[in-house]
Amino acid sequence: MENMVRHEKHVEIMNALEAALGVGNVKDNAVTVNAYFGDWLPPKTLGQSVPPEFVALPNGTLETQAIVQICNRFKTPFIPVGSNQWSLTSAPNRPHTVLIDCKRMGEIHEIDENNMYAVIEPLVTLAQLQGEAYKRGLYIGSPEASAQSSAVAGHLFQGMWGTGYRLGVAYRNILGIEWVLPNGEILRTGSFAQDATCGFWGEGPGPDLRGMLRGYAGAMGGIGVVTKMAVKLHPYPGPKLWPAEGLIPNMTSTLPEDRFKWYIVKYDSLETAINFMYEIGKAEIAGLVQKWPTVYYNWWWANSNEEYWETWKKRVFQDNVKNAVGVCLWGFSSDEQLEYEKRVLEDIIEETGGRMVSQEIFDMWVPRTANNWIRDTNGSRMMRPSGTFLALRLQTDTLDYSVGQVKTGYEWVDKFTPPILDSDGPDWIGGYDFGHFGFGETDFPVEKTAEALGDLMGKLLVMTKEDVQNGLENGVGPFLGGAYHAMAGEVFGYDKLLRGIKKAIDPNIISNPPHNIPMED
Amino acid sequence: MADEMLLPKHPWYHKYPIDGPFDEKKARWTAFNCSRCSVCKWVDSWRVQGHRYARICPQHTKYLYDSHSAQGKCDLALALIDGKMKWDEDPEIKDILFQCTMCGGCDAMDKSIRDAELIKMYRWLRTEYVKRFGPLPEHKAMLDSLKQYDNVWLQPRMRRNSWAKDLKDLGIKDLNKDKADVLLFAGCTYGLSEELKDTVVNIAKVLKKVGVDFGTLGDKEMCCGSPPDKTGNPEEYERLARANIKRFNELGVKTVVTPCAGCYGTMRVGYAELGETMNFEILHVTEYIQQLTKNKKIKYKREVPVTVTWHDPCHLGRMSRPYVPGKDLEGVYEEPREILRGIPGVELVEMERIKEYAWCCGGGGGAFTAFKDFAQSTARERIEEAKDTGADIMVTSCPWCETNLRAGGSGMEEKMEIVDIFDLMMQAL
Numbered sequence: 001m002e003n004m005v006r007h008e009k010h011v012e013i014m015n016a017l018e019a020a021l022g023v024g025n026v027k028d029n030a031v032t033v034n035a036y037f038g039d040w041l042p043p044k045t046l047g048q049s050v051p052p053e054f055v056a057l058p059n060g061t062l063e064t065q066a067i068v069q070i071c072n073r074f075k076t077p078f079i080p081v082g083s084n085q086w087s088l089t090s091a092p093n094r095p096h097t098v099l100i101d102c103k104r105m106g107e108i109h110e111i112d113e114n115n116m117y118a119v120i121e122p123l124v125t126l127a128q129l130q131g132e133a134y135k136r137g138l139y140i141g142s143p144e145a146s147a148q149s150s151a152v153a154g155h156l157f158q159g160m161w162g163t164g165y166r167l168g169v170a171y172r173n174i175l176g177i178e179w180v181l182p183n184g185e186i187l188r189t190g191s192f193a194q195d196a197t198c199g200f201w202g203e204g205p206g207p208d209l210r211g212m213l214r215g216y217a218g219a220m221g222g223i224g225v226v227t228k229m230a231v232k233l234h235p236y237p238g239p240k241l242w243p244a245e246g247l248i249p250n251m252t253s254t255l256p257e258d259r260f261k262w263y264i265v266k267y268d269s270l271e272t273a274i275n276f277m278y279e280i281g282k283a284e285i286a287g288l289v290q291k292w293p294t295v296y297y298n299w300w301w302a303n304s305n306e307e308y309w310e311t312w313k314k315r316v317f318q319d320n321v322k323n324a325v326g327v328c329l330w331g332f333s334s335d336e337q338l339e340y341e342k343r344v345l346e347d348i349i350e351e352t353g354g355r356m357v358s359q360e361i362f363d364m365w366v367p368r369t370a371n372n373w374i375r376d377t378n379g380s381r382m383m384r385p386s387g388t389f390l391a392l393r394l395q396t397d398t399l400d401y402s403v404g405q406v407k408t409g410y411e412w413v414d415k416f417t418p419p420i421l422d423s424d425g426p427d428w429i430g431g432y433d434f435g436h437f438g439f440g441e442t443d444f445p446v447e448k449t450a451e452a453l454g455d456l457m458g459k460l461l462v463m464t465k466e467d468v469q470n471g472l473e474n475g476v477g478p479f480l481g482g483a484y485h486a487m488a489g490e491v492f493g494y495d496k497l498l499r500g501i502k503k504a505i506d507p508n509i510i511s512n513p514p515h516n517i518p519m520e521d
Numbered sequence: 522m523a524d525e526m527l528l529p530k531h532p533w534y535h536k537y538p539i540d541g542p543f544d545e546k547k548a549r550w551t552a553f554n555c556s557r558c559s560v561c562k563w564v565d566s567w568r569v570q571g572h573r574y575a576r577i578c579p580q581h582t583k584y585l586y587d588s589h590s591a592q593g594k595c596d597l598a599l600a601l602i603d604g605k606m607k608w609d610e611d612p613e614i615k616d617i618l619f620q621c622t623m624c625g626g627c628d629a630m631d632k633s634i635r636d637a638e639l640i641k642m643y644r645w646l647r648t649e650y651v652k653r654f655g656p657l658p659e660h661k662a663m664l665d666s667l668k669q670y671d672n673v674w675l676q677p678r679m680r681r682n683s684w685a686k687d688l689k690d691l692g693i694k695d696l697n698k699d700k701a702d703v704l705l706f707a708g709c710t711y712g713l714s715e716e717l718k719d720t721v722v723n724i725a726k727v728l729k730k731v732g733v734d735f736g737t738l739g740d741k742e743m744c745c746g747s748p749p750d751k752t753g754n755p756e757e758y759e760r761l762a763r764a765n766i767k768r769f770n771e772l773g774v775k776t777v778v779t780p781c782a783g784c785y786g787t788m789r790v791g792y793a794e795l796g797e798t799m800n801f802e803i804l805h806v807t808e809y810i811q812q813l814t815k816n817k818k819i820k821y822k823r824e825v826p827v828t829v830t831w832h833d834p835c836h837l838g839r840m841s842r843p844y845v846p847g848k849d850l851e852g853v854y855e856e857p858r859e860i861l862r863g864i865p866g867v868e869l870v871e872m873e874r875i876k877e878y879a880w881c882c883g884g885g886g887g888a889f890t891a892f893k894d895f896a897q898s899t900a901r902e903r904i905e906e907a908k909d910t911g912a913d914i915m916v917t918s919c920p921w922c923e924t925n926l927r928a929g930g931s932g933m934e935e936k937m938e939i940v941d942i943f944d945l946m947m948q949a950l
Contacts, residue, residue: 029613035590085558124572125575127575130566135571148558246849250847302847303846306537377565377633385529422526422528447534
């Protein structure tokens with residue numbers, strides 16, 4: 001009987017969705033839904049994934065609104081996805097879920113060169129947007145998740161892109177938003193509120209509502225669907241066509257020497273390396289400053305598993321780039337600017353006791369991989385050596401705080417090695433906004449087995465709980481979405497705000513539950 | 522120090538096994554290690570020039586759902602292998618497995634970030650499907666034709682060499698009777714299609730003109746085996762492939778030259794995997810002719826004032842070399858371009874998607890016969906891209922590409938002429 005009722009409800013929802021979107025733009029068959037519930041860890045590592053019951057492809061805001069209205073009518077959950085990449089928190093976890101896939105929403109509506117912004121739909125990738133921006137002397141960053149990811153989703157998510165030193169975090173580049181709220185209403189923010197075709201201004205009307213969406217790790221679809229966004233673009237001194245030579249997987253990229261100059265500078269300790277980053281920030285020079293861990297060098301550089309492990313076993317990067325900082329100077333306004341910045345940087349290197357890495361190491365890393373941090377293409381190589389990786393101690397604070405956190409990360413990694421694999425004290429620290437704040441992350445390879453990952457995920461959750469009880473925000477939690485907010489919201493005093501928002505705009509609790517925060521209780 | 526390192530236990534994380542058959546174990550490995558990163562859906566980011574031509578997978582571009590991407594096929598493979606989905610659970614399984622043009626676009630992009638062989642996984646999935654349900658009805662005629670006539674076009678064997686019937690004056694050798702170092706292997710489609718056979722005629726004339734001592738197999742030429750290989754029928758493929766290898770060895774030819782990209786890719790990659798001794802090299806005619814052009818054996822007499830763009834056939838490009846993890850995805854990319862640049866008056870302009878990240882014509886993998894609408898919409902996408910270069914004509918060197926591009930373009934308002942590289946060359950000779 002229960003099955004029959006369920007089946008009837010399924011048929012009713014399917015009929016309603018087909019009526020709204022047209023036959024073929026919604027599917028409920030086994031092979032379709034099977035492609036939308038895995039994640040990048042072994043299936044069900046987090047014990048949360050079930051297949052969606054429907055996959056719907058709306059064409060634009062109004063059709064998205066229609067889906068959300070249908071979901072409200074039937075009180076059935078929906079989850080929006082961007083490029084459906086690494087769907088850890090967009091994997092369905094409730095029965096009857098409608099997965100909203102934006103594959104028919106891939107237009108760039110406008111690129112305004114004079115006011116330097118673009119209006120995009122959710123499927124537009126960062127690579128597409130970058131390609132169009134370069135043609136116009138503009139650019140936008142790219143997260144290490146790679147440039148084939150959705151630019152809208154990237155802006156709504158954490159936003160730690162390679163060029164954050166200059167651009168700040170991605171979510172601060174959001175201007176106007178067109179947003180289907182979970183209750184089915186359409187909200188337009190910024191200048192979209194005045195004119196739905198014009199998104200150059202981000203704030204208002206009234207309180208700035210963008211903070212509801214972005215937060216530290218985004219809302220993960222928990223408070224509706226962004227169907228259109230205006231994003232800032234920035235002046236770019238590079239070529240109109242990204243320079244790439246060679247064939248996959250051995251491509252290289254060399255930016256024009258009169259406007260770009262890479263330095264890889266090593267230090268005796270992490271602290272002195274971070275001091276160097278501070279000094280660069282104080283001088284307000286450079287376009288990109290990153291302190292990469294040695295695993296990153298190996299991850300991005302190796303073109304095969306064999307090359308990865310042979311290079312790692314020979315300690316090529318561990319012995320040469322430990323505590324090294326990558327700096328790319330950009331002559332934004334002129335080649336003279338670049339020359340000036342070179343002189344300043346070289347003075348700072350001398351004053352801080354930095355040493356250039358050997359030319360051999362520089363030539364290995366820079367042409368093949370360094371520019372990925374401007375236009376990332378190979379972030380997925382992080383999965384190569386063992387099938388997957390995990391992360392801990394992600395934090396956004398000062399550069400100094402990042403140092404402390406990644407060091408506690410080393411200890412944790414050591415404690416659980418194995419099953420964690422050899423990783424040489426993984427400490428990624430990026431400077432943002434000229435070093436006014438820093439981002440740190442501890443990433444390490446783990447063999448992709450359900451046992452190893454299940455075990456580690458359990459330990460990570462225990463650590464997260466301990467951190468929360470100690471009043472410490474360790475940064476991993478928000479990526480887990482609702483499960484984390486349930487434990488941390490009360491401690492940090494933001495649970496009422498999230499619940500209030502959710503209650504106001506998602507009365508039926510259907511927008512990717514349990515994100516942002518569980519409401520069922 | 523190295524001995525103390527904690528390394529993965531599974532040996533395939535240390536070195537991907539390229540030797541041995543691609544079996545269920547490798548299929549599961551390929552599927553299991555998909556990280557859902559979506560590189561399989563897009564042109565490598567460093568090569569994306571803008572919004573319009575950023576996609577790499579024709580099937581995903583047309584059908585949109587992720588089930589129709591490499592990522593979705595990995596999900597499907599994993600579900601089927603692990604028994605979480607039955608092979609007959611959903612009729613769309615057939616479409617998802619067989620719509621794919623096997624162009625290798627996803628496979629090439631995937632190889633930028635991991636060691637894997639997606640195309641081999643697709644071939645394994647198709648074979649398993651055919652084992653259970655038989656070949657697709659749309660492919661049956663082709664398979665029957667192969668069994669009966671050793672060609673894919675239901676043509677009697679005696680017609681196999683009919684393209685050469687007016688070339689008696691050229692003195693092309695019949696290698697069944699005479700000896701020559703070079704075998705011109707026309708392939709089923711160039712050899713038997715009324716529309717395309719002039720291309721082989723032109724190639725034969727060019728070869729003679731530059732003094733190459735060559736011959737053909739006459740009506741004894743058999744299909745290379747590519748169509749059954751791509752459509753899940755490995756036994757028929759192996760029958761043809763082994764027979765060809767045996768014959769080429771027996772004839773003592775040193776070089777097998779073919780104008781067909783499909784034959785070329787199959788012989789270069791597939792034959793090498795069969796473990797047979799091959800006492801001959803395989804070259805595409807563009808490779809062979811380019812060597813001759815380099816040696817200045819070709820003298821052009823006329824200008825051909827035209828702007829052209831080159832379409833890289835998948836099996837002449839990214840699919841034409843055995844896979845070695847970490848090594849360049851080489852192919853015959855430069856040779857045809859150099860030939861084109863060498864023809865007086867010809868200006869070569871490039872499309873956005875070229876070489877190992879080229880967009881497929883849509884005609885491969887059995888899609889041409891089983892999913893015509895899809896095959897032709899894929900062709901139209903390529904023609905649009907070619908038009909955007911400002912080229913007058915699109916040049917290629919593959920009978921499947923030429924046929925499908927013409928079919929796709931036939932309904933378009935603004936036409937684009939599709940020309941084989943040797944037909945263009947003959948205009949200058």
